[in-house]
C-alpha cells in the first residue's frame with residue numbers, strides 16, 4: 001500500500017437493525033442517539049478528525065433518514081436564524097462541516113459487509129481508504145481511534161485493522177486475527193477468520209469496526225465467495241489481501257462500545273452522559289439515586 005493520506009471513509013449503513021425493533025421499524029439504528037448525537041455522527045466526527053474529507057455512505061433504498069440527516073435543512077436553519085438561536089444553528093450546520101463531501105451509494109441487495117464495501121469501489125478509486133462501522137462506538141480522551149490508525153498507516157504504508165482482546169467464548173461474534181509478535185500497539189496479521197468457534201480461533205484478538213485498506217481489496221472482494229452466514233465477508237477478502245499486502249493489527253487507545261447490542265448502547269449512553277460537560281453532575285446523581293432505589297427494593 002502506498003503511504004499516503006487517508007481521505008475517504010466508507011460507512012456501511014444498509015443493515016436492517018432488527019435487534020432494535022420496534023425502534024428501528026422507522027428509525028435506522030445509526031440514527032439512535034447517544035446523549036445528544038446519533039451514532040452515525042460519532043463515526044463521522046471520528047473520520048473527519050482523522051483527516052477524511054469524503055464520506056461515502058452505503059445505504060439501502062428504504063433508508064432515507066441518514067441522507068436526510070446530512071442534508072442541509074434550509075427551513076429549520078431559517079427559523080433558528082430568525083429566532084436568534086445561534087447555538088442550535090451552529091449545531092445543525094456542523095453536522096457536516098464545510099469542505100466535507102458526503103456521497104450516498106445504494107447497496108442493491110443485502111449481501112453482507114464485504115459486498116457493501118465493494119459498492120464504494122467507484123467512489124474510492126485507486127487510493128487507500130477507511131471503513132468505519134458506526135455500531136462500534138469508540139470513546140477516547142485523546143486522538144480518536146481512526147486518527148491513531150491513520151497516523152500508523154500514513155507512516156508505514158500498511159493496511160491497519162483495529163483490534164481488541166475479547167474473552168475466548170466470544171470469538172463467534174467477531175473477525176479474529178492471528179498477529180503474533182506484537183510490538184507496542186502493532187502486530188503484523190498472519191491470518192484472519194470470520195466468527196470462528198472458540199476452539200477454532202487463532203487467538204482472542206477481535207476485529208473492531210475500523211479498517212484502513214488499500215484499493216486492492218476491491219478486486220479481491222469481487223472474487224470473494226459467500227462465506228459465514230451466506231454473506232460476502234470483508235474478512236474473507238482481507239484474508240486474501242494478507243498474501244499480497246501487509247496489514248497490521250492495531251490496539252487503539254480508547255473504549256469500544258458495541259452499540260449493535262442493547263447493553264452496549266446503554267453502556268455508551270452512561271459513559272457519554274458521565275463525560276458530558278453539562279450533564280455529568282446530574283447524570284451521576286440520577287444514576288446513584290436509581291441504584292439506591294433499586295437497592296432498597298431488593299433488600
Ligand code: G1P
Nearest residue numbers: 113136173174175207208209235
Ligand atoms: C463485523 C465484521 C467482524 C467484526 C465486527 C466488529 O461483524 O464482520 O469481523 O469483528 O463487525 O464489530 P458484524 O458485527 O457486522 O456481524
